[in-house]
Amino acid sequence: xxxxxxxxDSLAVSLGERATINCKSSQTVLYSSxxxxxxxxxxxxxxxxxxxxxxWASTRESGVPxxxxxxxxxTDFTLTISSLQAEDVAVYYCQQYYNTPFSxxxxxxxxxx
Amino acid sequence: xxxxxxxxAGLLKPSETLSLTCAVYGGSFSxxxxxxxxxxxxKGLEWIGEINYSGNTNYNPSLKSRLTISVDTSKNQxxxxxxxxxxxxxxxYYCARVRVALIEGARYGFDVWGQGTMVxxxx
Numbered sequence: 001x002x003x004x005x006x007x008x009d010s011l012a013v014s015l016g017e018r019a020t021i022n023c024k025s026s027q028t029v030l031y032s033s034x035x036x037x038x039x040x041x042x043x044x045x046x047x048x049x050x051x052x053x054x055x056w057a058s059t060r061e062s063g064v065p066x067x068x069x070x071x072x073x074x075t076d077f078t079l080t081i082s083s084l085q086a087e088d089v090a091v092y093y094c095q096q097y098y099n100t101p102f103s104x105x106x107x108x109x110x111x112x113x
Numbered sequence: 114x115x116x117x118x119x120x121x122a123g124l125l126k127p128s129e130t131l132s133l134t135c136a137v138y139g140g141s142f143s144x145x146x147x148x149x150x151x152x153x154x155x156k157g158l159e160w161i162g163e164i165n166y167s168g169n170t171n172y173n174p175s176l177k178s179r180l181t182i183s184v185d186t187s188k189n190q191x192x193x194x195x196x197x198x199x200x201x202x203x204x205x206y207y208c209a210r211v212r213v214a215l216i217e218g219a220r221y222g223f224d225v226w227g228q229g230t231m232v233x234x235x236x
Contacts, residue, residue: 001174031219036219038219040131040222052223056221087136095158097219100171100173101160102160103160104158104160
């Protein structure tokens with residue numbers, strides 16, 4: 001099974017500043033035949049189900065603000081919020097869909113400093 | 114707009130069977146996989162399993178011995194049954210739509226979610 005880890009566990013960022021979340025998989029999630037990373041990012045606000053932000057590691061979901069971006073390849077990935085807004089306070093999860101069982105990282109809580 | 118209302122019993126005793134159903138309204142049922150995901154209170158997300166229109170399933174090995182996911186294509190619904198529940202199965206249970214890449218057949222994200230059903234197992 002692929003184990004996903006995230007760092008930090010939590011972070012507090014001033015409004016308008018950059019937030020960076022790291023995600024690491026225990027084995028590659030890069031599928032060599034199509035050169036795609038089978039990695040997604042989700043945002044979960046209290047009392048709500050998760051929301052898909054990013055898929056294929058760097059493709060933004062329709063309607064997601066462009067301050068959210070994903071990068072990385074292989075086993076190391078990053079979600080960046082370029083200019084934190086109040087509505088971005090949430091827990092963020094990475095998730096691999098390279099193989100089953102699909103697995104999520106433990107989450108990173110983002111707050112306002 | 115696709116909606117996934119879900120329902121089922123929210124309070125169970127140990128050893129009972131958890132049963133949840135999720136309906137698919139407003140979109141294609143046959144072009145996607147359909148998953149169940151759970152989240153214990155204050156904790157992270159655990160993928161339970163998935164099913165497609167044809168009834169093909171994939172289960173999390175950690176739950177496989179107790180798990181059945183089924184589909185009713187006549188109603189555009191899919192269901193979860195988890196046998197012999199314990200307190201460790203207490204969680205918010207979500208149904209979700211799974212995108213499928215047309216060429217590769219790869220699943221690539223849970224893009225629509227149900228509202229969640231809180232299931233508590235307690236004697």
